[in-house]
Amino acid sequence: MTAAPEQVDRSTDVVDVAREQVLERGVGLTEAQVLEVLELPDDRIEDLLALAHDVRMRWCGPEVEVEGIVSLKTGGCPEDCHFCSQSGQFPSPVRSAWLDIPGLVKAARQTADTGATEFCIVAAVRGPDKRLLSQVREGIKAIRDDGNDIQIACSLGMLTQEQVDELVSMGVHRYNHNLETARSHFPNVVTTHSWEERWDTLRMIRDAGMEVCCGGIIGMGESLAQRAEFAVQLASLEPDEVPLNFLIPNPGTPYEDYPVVEGPDALRAVAAFRLALPRTILRFAGGRELTFGDLGAKQGMLGGINAIIVGNYLTNLGRPAVQDLEMLDELSMPIKALSQTL
């Protein structure tokens, strides 16, 4: 496991195997192979990231998909997702808030002005009620009336078939619903609903023709084996997008004292998820500022990532959008244009 590169057996080395299997044939790594990648020593990270970048370029292309997100309904959630500062079950300082329609329109406009093609409307709920869906419908109409043709995604928790159909009728093209972590680890993270309930919503979304956005959070006490398990479970879902978050230990949550994911571990995870999901949009999401800093973010972008959330997140702050756009420019990575997504 700590062998120097010159001592690696090239016939069984997972990086070389992945080069043939993933880069040449487009076949994602198996769970055992992902685990091997996650266990690679630090002196192999450079090779690993270079391969993950090649895979991304070959199977996804050079464009980067830029997205902004906003919280339509913040806090007061009845669920107990242990990482989340918006749960009403923990003594988090986050108070309930609703964003009004003019605020939503402004947020969508600010997002579109960065060159982003995606705008995701998020609510901290178990699932949407009539009031929330009505607010979403009104909000989407107002965004369109503002002359903003940005693609709209939603993340409103678990859905019924009727609600899925309603979102389709509103023109929502992608739905985010994260599995968050490996199936075997999920009961340690959430007890108020099951991994399977989330899976059911994801299948309904796919069957209704919406794009599926499903990812999770690295650093919630999962083992490397569970990290590998999660990557392969996501691959079996064949999501259009996987947002990769790194835990932000927020005050008041059960995970407030969890350590921040170390940069090298995070980079291995980025590359491993790319090698498990060669054709998927792999998005840098929350926590990258804490885990990577500026330098690591560039390494991640050159290690398999092909999408980012710019600006702030739901309750935490991100880097100003202009910093990320400058980074993409510096890396000569073009931003995907809206016409390419239609």
Place this chain on the structure above:
Amino acid sequence: MAYCSYCGKPAEGDHEVCTRRLAVLDPPRYCAECARRMVVQVTPAGWTARCSRHGEITSAR
């Protein structure tokens, strides 16, 4: 008395971690004047934080 807008405790004392979090990751959550929890709305380009007693503050950006 002034309060830390990250943890809500009196401002005197060690708030190095709070200051770091506020600089990079977090909007203010507690009113610096009275330590009430504020209603905070984060948006892609900024934030607003409203104290029921002392009104609203916003991010500069």
